[in-house]
Amino acid sequence: MDLLELFTRTLDVTLPVFAMVFIGIALKRLGWIDSAFISTASSLVFKATLPTLIFLSLVKADLSVALDVPLLLFFALATLGQFLLSWGWAHLRVPRADRGIYVQGAFRGNCGVVGLALAAGMYGNYGLSAGSLLLGVVIVMYNALSVVALAAYQPGQATDWRSLLGHIIKNPLILSVFAALPFTAFSVSLPSWVMTSGNYFASLTLPLALICIGATLSVSSMREGSQVALSASSMKMVILPVLSTLAAWLMGFSGNQLGLLFLFFASPTAAASFVMVKAINGNVALAANIIAMTTLMASVTVTLGIFALRLLGWI
Template sequence: MDLTTSLNFSLSITGPICVVLILGIVLKRLGLLPDSFTEAAAKLVFQVTLPALLFLSIVRTDLDAMPSPWLIAYGLAGTLIGFLVLELLAARFIGDRRLRGIFVQGSFRGNMGIIGLAYVQNAYGQAGLGGAAFFVGAVTVLYNILAVITLTRSLGGDPGLKPIIKGIIKNPLILAILAALPFTIFGVQMPQLVLTTGSYFANLTLPLALLCTGASLSLKALRGGAALTGYATLARLCAIPFLLTLGGWFIGFTPLELGILFLVSSTPTAAASYVMTRAMGGDSVLAANIIATTTLGSLVSTSLGAALMNYLGLMG
């Protein structure tokens, strides 16, 4: 495939996201996206519009066209292995114990629910979004468990197993996916009124979430911890997506599956990592640094990676 065509393809994935993120920054400076609005909108996305998007994506997906369930199993295994490797590296090379969990979480915990789904939607439309929804839901559960484990080991405390299980059971994204499964498996048709109303909420998700992400970015927070921030950024944006995609290619996943795997694994660090770090009394500045650098860096690394994969015919 022509290199120019591949570059245009990659820009069609990341370009709109970059524009909306920049708009979020500009609107914040103009006073149109105050902190109170951003905080309320983020809750609306997580509790209402994103679950609606995942629910409708799965309901509208043909199971015969779904990516292999082995892709989800591979994503879970790859995430767990990556987490264990990062834990070993942090214990070996990071002297300050309290920084280890923040580094590990910032490296493995990607923002798949917002930016990952946006990447997939721009690349494959509805067909890819339904398959990615299952992947995102499964890996999100593992993300939450591993994040609690690494921060607890690093910062101290013992939350116990019960709060983790309770948090997973009450997670709106997981509930939306589970609610959609019977409709997809048994072919139950949803009333058009429900589909249309749900679409109104679902269509709000990505633009609203990306605007809030842009408004929440603070380059002023980039101070101190430059080395750890750099290492976490390289792990999040380069090492993890490269190794996961390479492993998937060796296993023999289809180009569509490889594309989904690459796009959801090349996402920046999830904003929830900052919230958890701050709540547990960790270095929230380091957490914010990692989120900011990976969010901006992901636009470049994903564009280049998508262009290369498309040029090689590995993205379907």
């Protein structure tokens, strides 16, 4: 396979995902969708269609393949390592008031939408099922570690573990993972009409979520972005994915496992990070700039990352 064919195959994975993001930007500029639509659609995705997608992907999964304990453990440890590395760098280089926002923006990826969409495009059912289990792990860690980082540097804030635990327990994505596991573990089949209807509903998830991501991006805001936002974006999209993927390869991961890990590591900053910063009256402009920068950078960095891993023969 020559380089051009290899690069074309890589674009076949990444272009459909990021094309939907740019379509979202275009639709918002044309005035065909507005803030009310974005708010409603995002809520529908988070509360209903994405949990349905995760539930069905796990129900159809072969748990002996999807439940990869070493993969889950490494991903959890790598996420913790990314968090600590981001915090260490922020402590040395970032103004104190912005450190918590920097840390969250640098380590918290949009695995639930972008990561899962890329995994589905690259690995099909395996990507969805194994990715859904990874998602269950990372949702818990992202929420807990983000609260720690933000509370540490935000005046008047404290780590409210009871509230945090309540949010995690009630998270629709985590509930969908636990709801699906008994069906998968005991090979319980759902009626075909339920599966078909569920698939119709779940198929709304990725295009709708990606369009909403694009529609919420503010290019004008990104132009006014600070050096702190650029630093956090570089950390999120280049430094941490490279270090984490290299560590995974040195630990013996390869093929589908390494590819799935890279896609989750290389996902842009999650939109939920903005919500958490706004809730504590933090620097929302910085949080928004990090999300915008990483999302636009992802179309290049993820494509080049997959191309490089395939060129090396690691995936």
